[in-house]
Amino acid sequence: xxxxxxxxxxxxxxxxxxxxxxxxxxxxxxxxxxxxxxxxxxxxxxxxxxxxxxxxxxxxxxxxxxxxxxxxxxxxxxxxxxxxxxxxxxxxxxxxxxxxxxxxxxxxxxxxxxxxxxxxxxxxxxxxxxxxxxxxxxxxxxxxxxxxxxxxxxxxxxxxxxxxxxxxxxxxxxxxxxxxxxxxxxxxxxxxxxxxxxxxxxxxxxxxxxxxxxxxxxxxxxxxxxxxxxxxxxxxxxxxx
Ligand code: SAH
Numbered sequence: 001x002x003x004x005x006x007x008x009x010x011x012x013x014x015x016x017x018x019x020x021x022x023x024x025x026x027x028x029x030x031x032x033x034x035x036x037x038x039x040x041x042x043x044x045x046x047x048x049x050x051x052x053x054x055x056x057x058x059x060x061x062x063x064x065x066x067x068x069x070x071x072x073x074x075x076x077x078x079x080x081x082x083x084x085x086x087x088x089x090x091x092x093x094x095x096x097x098x099x100x101x102x103x104x105x106x107x108x109x110x111x112x113x114x115x116x117x118x119x120x121x122x123x124x125x126x127x128x129x130x131x132x133x134x135x136x137x138x139x140x141x142x143x144x145x146x147x148x149x150x151x152x153x154x155x156x157x158x159x160x161x162x163x164x165x166x167x168x169x170x171x172x173x174x175x176x177x178x179x180x181x182x183x184x185x186x187x188x189x190x191x192x193x194x195x196x197x198x199x200x201x202x203x204x205x206x207x208x209x210x211x212x213x214x215x216x217x218x219x220x221x222x223x224x225x226x227x228x229x230x231x232x233x234x235x236x237x238x239x240x241x
Contacts, residue, residue: 005033006042006050006134008141013048013067018056021063030058042071044139049074074139077103078239079186081161084108084227085115085193086147091224092117095191096125096144098224100132102231103240104142108188110150114195120147150190150201154208161186163211166230168196170215182212183238189230191223 007029011019021029029035039055043065050072057064082104086092092109099107107129109120125144133141157163162182166189190205197205205211216229235241 004040004042004052005029005035006044006137008130008134009043009045009065011045013043013045013051013070015067015069017051017067019043019053019065019067021065023061026059026061026063029055030060030063040068041065043067044072044133046139046141047074050139072137072139076140077105077138077142078235079105080231080234080239081106081108081186081188082191082227082231083110083150083153083188084191084223085110085112085150086117086120087194087223088116091222092120092125093128094224095227096128097132098228099231100129100138100142101136102228103235104231105140106145107142108145108153109147110153110190111147112150112193113198113201115193116195118147122146151204154204157208157210158186159210161188161210163187163205163208164189164230164234165205165211165213166191166216166226167202167205167213168192168220169202170213171218171220187234187238189227189234191227191230194223 035055037055037058041053042050043053044050049070051067052069052071053065053067056066082099084095086109096107122144129142129144162185216226221229
């Protein structure tokens, strides 16, 4: 049997629960993927786990799915936010996709002093996170925030949330991620833009009581590489891997 299609839906899921498909979903399942009545798909909505569902009605522009049984419980990622300064479109897409695969709870684009891009398409980035969750077997979709100023985010920072500050100026210094002390705390990772952090930002970030300054090795990584490397380190030390 070929692998079942996994689909994210915004609808409650439960035994016997029917849900209508919108035009795009019907087109994808019946037009593109050639499913028909009696086919089965896997559904998740970010809160009710994963459900096996029958196609009970298949029309060109509409259709109905009916849940049969739960195939996976909801599995929440660790309480980890990824803060990153948006870069070029394709690389920003990559960061969001990888963050969703690697187990971020929230993805927050931040504007720093040297951030190249002033604007993001939040809806597009959110749909990349959905696609990544569909593909990787996740039952949770991280929320992608709107672009916000890093300074303002830090002004309202929840003080119990630890911050893994990836500072390119620490290049070559040993990795210092205090696993023991903050193992159960909520965390965030911060990755800067192509231009790196300004001295003012660096000074502030170093002085925050919840900040943990981290080096990602002896070479300067591109921001997209840095995001993946940092999430790997964090997951290995403190996460659910
Ligand atoms: N233009 C900057 C590099 C920015 S790299 C310079 O030449 O110094 C983009 C981001 O990736 C950085 O802001 C940092 O958050 C992260 N990063 C890249 N390499 C890193 C390293 N070796 N250690 C820590 N952070 C790194």
